[in-house]
Amino acid sequence: MVYLPVMIPPVVSALLWKWFYDPGAGLANEALRFAHLPTSNWSNGADTALVSLVIVATWANMGGTVLIYLAALQSIPGELYEAAELDGASLLQRVRHVTIPQTRFVILMLMLLQIIATMQVFTEPFVITGGGPENATVTVLYLIYKYAFLYNDFGGACALSVMLLVLLGAFSALYLRLTRSGEDDA
Structure with a gap:
C-alpha cells in the first residue's frame, strides 16, 4: 500500500489531487464541510498552494523512500537491540544509540536524494x-519550461538548466564532503 503512489503515473496522480483540492466539489473541502470546519482554497490560494503541492509530492514519492528505510532497518542485527536492552536501554535510547548509527548512511543518502528531487x-x-496564484508554485524546472516553451528563449532555458546542474553538483559534493568528514571523526 505504501508503494502504490509510486506506481500511479505522475500526471494521473496530479490530476487526482487537483480534483481532491477543487475548491467547490473537491474531496478535501467536502471533508471539512462534513466536520463543520471552514473550507480552504487549497491549490488556488497564494498562501496555501505551495503547501498543497508539498503534500502531493510527498505522498507521490514516499513509497521508494519508505522501502529503502525499511530495508535499512531490517539489516540491523537483532543482537544489537538485545544487548542494548540487557544493558537497560529504553526504547528512545535504543533508537538513538543503535538504530540511527546503523542507518546513518542510508539516512544521509536519502536526504541528499530528496533535496535533489525537490x-x-x-x-x-x-x-x-x-x-500557481501569483507565481507561488513556480519551481526551477517549471521556470525552465516557461523560458523554453512559452517565451521561446531556449538559450535562457539552457542557461538555467546548466546553473541547476552546477548548483546541485556543488551542493552534492559539499554535502558528501561534510558527511564523510563526520564519519572520519567517529
Whole structure:
C-alpha cells in the first residue's frame, strides 16, 4: 500500500489531487464541510498552494523512500537491540544509540536524494496550479519550461538548466564532503 503512489503515473496522480483540492466539489473541502470546519482554497490560494503541492509530492514519492528505510532497518542485527536492552536501554535510547548509527548512511543518502528531487519538481506545479496564484508554485524546472516553451528563449532555458546542474553538483559534493568528514571523526 505504501508503494502504490509510486506506481500511479505522475500526471494521473496530479490530476487526482487537483480534483481532491477543487475548491467547490473537491474531496478535501467536502471533508471539512462534513466536520463543520471552514473550507480552504487549497491549490488556488497564494498562501496555501505551495503547501498543497508539498503534500502531493510527498505522498507521490514516499513509497521508494519508505522501502529503502525499511530495508535499512531490517539489516540491523537483532543482537544489537538485545544487548542494548540487557544493558537497560529504553526504547528512545535504543533508537538513538543503535538504530540511527546503523542507518546513518542510508539516512544521509536519502536526504541528499530528496533535496535533489525537490529541486526538480515539475509535474505537480504544471498540472495542478500552472505555476500557481501569483507565481507561488513556480519551481526551477517549471521556470525552465516557461523560458523554453512559452517565451521561446531556449538559450535562457539552457542557461538555467546548466546553473541547476552546477548548483546541485556543488551542493552534492559539499554535502558528501561534510558527511564523510563526520564519519572520519567517529
